[in-house]
């Protein structure tokens with residue numbers, strides 16, 4: 001059994017799964033319940049200045065039969081008295097000394113920051129997370145993402161905190177910025193011990209088209225909120241990777257954004273996260289998901305022969321390259337495994353209308369076939385195919401050649417105009433535009449019986 005414990009910038013945790021600072025970490029009751037269920041750590045709901053929350057405060061994106069694939073909130077930070085929070089943090093820490101207790105903070109003046117750093121440490125915090133990410137409400141008061149978007153201000157506040165902090169300090173970054181590496185560098189310049197990302201993405205999740213108000217609705221009005229949940233995972237993964245690839249960057253990264261399964265967590269780790277944080281999935285399914293998260297991670301590590309979580313951190317980072325370094329000689333083509341085909345013809349429609357007209361239909365069968373000479377290996381058909389493993393992408397080059405755009409340019413061998421035979425699309429098949437108006441049958445059809453191809 002692999003070792004799931006981590007030491008994140010000096011914060012020890014029995015496993016890498018932490019609750020993100022959010023409603024599930026609002027009270028001692030919840031955090032104790034979570035630790036008891038198996039969560040390794042928790043980032044307490046952000047302590048800050050007094051606030052008032054609205055009703056309602058959440059919106060969601062539902063897709064087909066799946067609810068909350070994206071989640072949106074206009075909630076502010078903790079609205080409970082700071083003294084109550086600190087007392088409960090202390091109680092939880094006493095009952096669970098081995099678990100990671102990180103306290104999230106967001107203040108304005110240097111004096112407030114200093115006071116709260118000391119208070120949180122006195123309550124037993126193992127680490128502090130500075131919330132420079134909240135994209136609504138608090139930014140209008142000069143905090144949250146208003147700080148995260150100003151690298152100089154961010155660095156100054158980190159410096160204030162580092163003047164007094166005795167426990168590791170994590171800076172939580174906002175994704176509402178063009179280049180995430182800029183605040184990541186500022187956090188390091190300010191002396192932070194680690195970074196975490198992403199906080200929520202500024203968003204409107206939808207509009208009530210009968211009453212002309214976006215969601216969530218507060219007495220007939222709305223405001224932009226913060227987007228999270230499974231839908232934001234790709235954005236978060238890319239930003240985590242961007243930080244992990246900063247040359248010489250040695251701050252540990254806590255990955256956040258759309259993590260719901262152990263696979264999601266592993267992906268974040270492979271791209272550079274040493275711990276992961278979860279909010280929406282717990283708000284949706286409860287603390288119990290930790291069983292599947294830890295068991296799944298354990299099995300994965302065992303099956304791959306890894307002894308600890310640390311061994312997989314960043315393993316996929318070198319494989320993310322600038323486009324110009326990819327092998328242009330690598331060639332794949334789609335293949336349909338007829339025995340798995342459910343004859344829906346979604347692949348045909350997708351390739352016919354949305355790709356390269358490389359899938360044909362037969363007059364005597366509903367199973368499509370690949371027109372190999374037209375296929376550019378784009379992958380679309382295998383993505384739309386609802387039958388697992390029915391369309392695979394098969395390598396057709398012999399694997400001996402490597403040529404990247406960068407190499408072509410360096411050798412002075414890149415295409416110079418659109419008629420250049422080295423240009424990408426020059427040898428591809430394109431149907432005659434007029435043939436689009438022939439309605440009676442598909443442009444290509446091949447009889448299963450005779451294997452003869454008819455061009456219309």
Ligand SMILES: Cc1cc2nc3c(=O)[nH]c(=O)nc-3n(C[C@H](O)[C@H](O)[C@H](O)COP(=O)(O)O)c2cc1C
Pocket residue numbers: 020021022023045046071072073075076077078104131133172198199200227228229230232256257258259277278279280281
């Ligand atoms: C309702 C709600 C409240 C949140 N409150 C906070 C907060 O007080 N402090 C903070 O740093 N992040 C807060 N977040 C952001 C989460 O900690 C997390 O960064 C974000 O939701 C992405 O993770 P997820 O996709 O797992 O939800 C909140 C998120 C939600 C949904």
Ligand code: SF4
Pocket residue numbers: 336340341342343344345346347348366367368384385386387390391
């Ligand atoms: S999408 Fe897949 S299952 Fe549907 S027709 Fe194409 S190959 Fe068959």
Ligand code: SF4
Pocket residue numbers: 333334350351355356357358359370374375376377378379380381382
């Ligand atoms: S890989 Fe792309 S071009 Fe080839 S058949 Fe599929 S959709 Fe068409």
